[in-house]
Amino acid sequence: MSSAISSRKQLTNKTAAVGLRTVFESVIHVVLLACAAVSIITTVGIVFVLLAESLQFFREVSVWEFLTGTRWSPLLKPQHFGILPLFCGTLLVAGGSALLAIPLGLGTAIYLSEYASVTVREIVKPLLEVLAGIPSVVYGYLAVVFVSPVIRDTIESADLFNAANACIVVGIMILPMIVSLSEDVLRSVPYSLREGAYALGATKLDVTLGVILPAAMSGIMASCLLAIARAVGETMAVTLAAGATPKMTLNPFEGIQTMTAYIVQVSQGDTPAGTLEYRTIFAVGLALFVSTLVLNIAARWVLLRVQEKYE
Amino acid sequence: MSLTELALGDRPTSMTETSSQEIPLRVSSAKTRKKNLRSAAEIAVRAKKVETRNIDFFYGSNQALHGISLDIHEHCVTALIGPSGCGKSTFLRCLNRMNDMIDETVVRGDILLDGVDIYQRGTDVVELRKRVGMVFQKSNPFPKSIFENVAYGPRVAGVRKRGVLDEIVEKSLRQAALWDEVSHRLNDSALNLSGGQQQRLCIARALATGPDVLLMDEPASALDPKSTAAVEDLIFELKDTYTIVIVTHNMQQAARVSDQTAFFYEGRLIEVGATNELFTRPKEKQTEDYITGRFG
Numbered sequence: 285m286s287s288a289i290s291s292r293k294q295l296t297n298k299t300a301a302v303g304l305r306t307v308f309e310s311v312i313h314v315v316l317l318a319c320a321a322v323s324i325i326t327t328v329g330i331v332f333v334l335l336a337e338s339l340q341f342f343r344e345v346s347v348w349e350f351l352t353g354t355r356w357s358p359l360l361k362p363q364h365f366g367i368l369p370l371f372c373g374t375l376l377v378a379g380g381s382a383l384l385a386i387p388l389g390l391g392t393a394i395y396l397s398e399y400a401s402v403t404v405r406e407i408v409k410p411l412l413e414v415l416a417g418i419p420s421v422v423y424g425y426l427a428v429v430f431v432s433p434v435i436r437d438t439i440e441s442a443d444l445f446n447a448a449n450a451c452i453v454v455g456i457m458i459l460p461m462i463v464s465l466s467e468d469v470l471r472s473v474p475y476s477l478r479e480g481a482y483a484l485g486a487t488k489l490d491v492t493l494g495v496i497l498p499a500a501m502s503g504i505m506a507s508c509l510l511a512i513a514r515a516v517g518e519t520m521a522v523t524l525a526a527g528a529t530p531k532m533t534l535n536p537f538e539g540i541q542t543m544t545a546y547i548v549q550v551s552q553g554d555t556p557a558g559t560l561e562y563r564t565i566f567a568v569g570l571a572l573f574v575s576t577l578v579l580n581i582a583a584r585w586v587l588l589r590v591q592e593k594y595e
Numbered sequence: 596m597s598l599t600e601l602a603l604g605d606r607p608t609s610m611t612e613t614s615s616q617e618i619p620l621r622v623s624s625a626k627t628r629k630k631n632l633r634s635a636a637e638i639a640v641r642a643k644k645v646e647t648r649n650i651d652f653f654y655g656s657n658q659a660l661h662g663i664s665l666d667i668h669e670h671c672v673t674a675l676i677g678p679s680g681c682g683k684s685t686f687l688r689c690l691n692r693m694n695d696m697i698d699e700t701v702v703r704g705d706i707l708l709d710g711v712d713i714y715q716r717g718t719d720v721v722e723l724r725k726r727v728g729m730v731f732q733k734s735n736p737f738p739k740s741i742f743e744n745v746a747y748g749p750r751v752a753g754v755r756k757r758g759v760l761d762e763i764v765e766k767s768l769r770q771a772a773l774w775d776e777v778s779h780r781l782n783d784s785a786l787n788l789s790g791g792q793q794q795r796l797c798i799a800r801a802l803a804t805g806p807d808v809l810l811m812d813e814p815a816s817a818l819d820p821k822s823t824a825a826v827e828d829l830i831f832e833l834k835d836t837y838t839i840v841i842v843t844h845n846m847q848q849a850a851r852v853s854d855q856t857a858f859f860y861e862g863r864l865i866e867v868g869a870t871n872e873l874f875t876r877p878k879e880k881q882t883e884d885y886i887t888g889r890f891g
Contacts, residue, residue, distance in 0.1 A: 402698070476731060477735055477738075479731060479735065480737070480797065480800075481737070483724055483728065484724065484725070484801065484804055485752060485804055486721070486747075486751045487721055487751070495747075498738070498739070
């Protein structure tokens, strides 16, 4: 009886304990907010620095020249500030690696999701995660000491550092991403659709190509776009494997330079900070950032469309 | 009375007549249906379409069916009833070997379709499933157009000519009593149809492969009463052309649409008989308890 009365008191009277609890709750709230704010502030900060430094750069070099110029030689006289050779290098590596990784990755994903037994899947999936965990500098090193000699044995005119090296190792790097994302999408196609198709006398291939793949297509496209974004942003392997000669070429056996590799070259070199040459890396960084952002947004847009379709 | 006369039944509904009727009429026919259920004698004179002999079924070490022997007669509706987990769906899925897709399952005994064992070595499962179609509890249209859903079965069977496909699609949709509702929008996504329409689309899809037998696993359990009535009417009309086996939780439904009812309990077939008799004069105590709602 008395406890009932005292608990009734606590509802109305603000005791010290209750006050402390309220304060504690708001402290937790603020701490968690601060955690979330770190990533937001960092993003905003990075974009701000990129924009500010690029603005300085574009005071001396016109945006038009930067975007349409076909020669890139900011460190040598006469200086040229056309980003197209770097963009072309990035495109070559991203495109080449996608050409390699998308068919291979999609094949693997279909195999794992539709054909492989549970045992095989349980062995292959962790192995793929190991592949994803190998540091990219190791891939770059492998490209130079292993892939490049093989390519030069086959094609004699190939440069020691060439785009094909980079395409192959970057392709292998983004492979686990395509496999794992695509497999998730394929497996998320409702089991009832498979059953429905099998019950109509469809073979495994009929079901996979005619029902599962079309139903999963948007998700698969999104996973490919994300993988390409990853290839565009890949740095270490391409810096080691593809060379350092900005060039407008689509020949994969020549040495090239990607946007990322150029940024490494300047940050590592003895270019004095604050000069025009130094500021080029911010402009290139901004271009890179915009490229991957567009790819990521495209992937997200494609994914949203698939969700609409299912609901 | 000859077999053909029996097969045509006491409702002379040819397909063309059906399609010209308005849909609401069909729903109101519900009252007359009960009279038209076939009696034990009428069922017995019909050929055995599917015969099962001592079917045992195992999920791993767990035995789900114990020695089921059940005859399914041509142009009759056979209802499988029983509480959840009694094995009625498992039994149904044995009839077109859908259980093959589940790992570690074992079937023992014989299942004969027109006298041929469907589990014997060398059976073409793809061919079997074309002859024994299936409709599932939850409608599962493919994320394709209405036309492509119905044309899927014929397409994987190798039909390529557009004219032939058009014909099959129209015929199947008419049989499934969906043609009048969708004929003007065959290229719309099947996912835009209502739940009841989706289920009738799945029935049309199953009919398009030209099966003899249609298996239905609780085809109306996810539908509203009006759509349920439409599907039940459909089942009733289809039995003149097809042999139908339906799993249902709903005893009223079994009593409304089926000629023969089999009661399953804990993986065993407790009793089977003409629906009119089984529901009015059950022979087994367990059947009586179940149909009077004492358990299940």
